[in-house]
Amino acid sequence: MDKDEILTRLNAGADPLELEIEHWTLIGLGKDQNHDELNSPLCAIYHNKVPVDANYRKNACVGCPVFAKTGKQFCEGTPYEKYIDIEIFGTDEEKTKYVNEEIEFLKGLRIHHCLNCNRKTIRPGDDVCALPHCACVTTGSYLSREKLLFCVDALSQQEINHKLRNLNVGCIGWQETPIPY
Numbered sequence: 001m002d003k004d005e006i007l008t009r010l011n012a013g014a015d016p017l018e019l020e021i022e023h024w025t026l027i028g029l030g031k032d033q034n035h036d037e038l039n040s041p042l043c044a045i046y047h048n049k050v051p052v053d054a055n056y057r058k059n060a061c062v063g064c065p066v067f068a069k070t071g072k073q074f075c076e077g078t079p080y081e082k083y084i085d086i087e088i089f090g091t092d093e094e095k096t097k098y099v100n101e102e103i104e105f106l107k108g109l110r111i112h113h114c115l116n117c118n119r120k121t122i123r124p125g126d127d128v129c130a131l132p133h134c135a136c137v138t139t140g141s142y143l144s145r146e147k148l149l150f151c152v153d154a155l156s157q158q159e160i161n162h163k164l165r166n167l168n169v170g171c172i173g174w175q176e177t178p179i180p181y
Helices: 005-012 016-028 041-044 063-072 079-086 092-107 157-166
Strands: 134-138 147-151
Touching: 005 016, 005 041, 005 063, 016 041, 016 147, 079 092
Parallel strands: none
Antiparallel strands: 134 147
């Protein structure tokens, strides 16, 4: 996925985080080599548009979900940084490992939606659930161990279990109070 395709898709309304996940998936499949900030959907929004001036260091990456999670600019402290370190002289196994870690890291930044009311909740890594009426139901590996959030204003445990059965997952845990991620 090159810079022009990224910009075209972003201008058409594509989600930058989902494009970033797709971009790294293509890198993992060997179908893309461009991984720098010029070819990153997230950087196209949160880095490349920042003027290079006296405030650049302060403003670069602000609003980026990676920055929101790590508190660090330029993807420092992420699997991307590890990938860059071994890119030239690393083994294929090392490259695959860090590409997969980057993909999982990015997937962890997705905004979760309540399956009952479809309201946005929080991104993983935030302190507490933004919707105090939501319960966290942790599911198994069927959904990559993501946390599914259910609005429990009007739902009983039985109704939630029914929703889980419809998704072909089993309820592993139940908690009625918001929990930190």
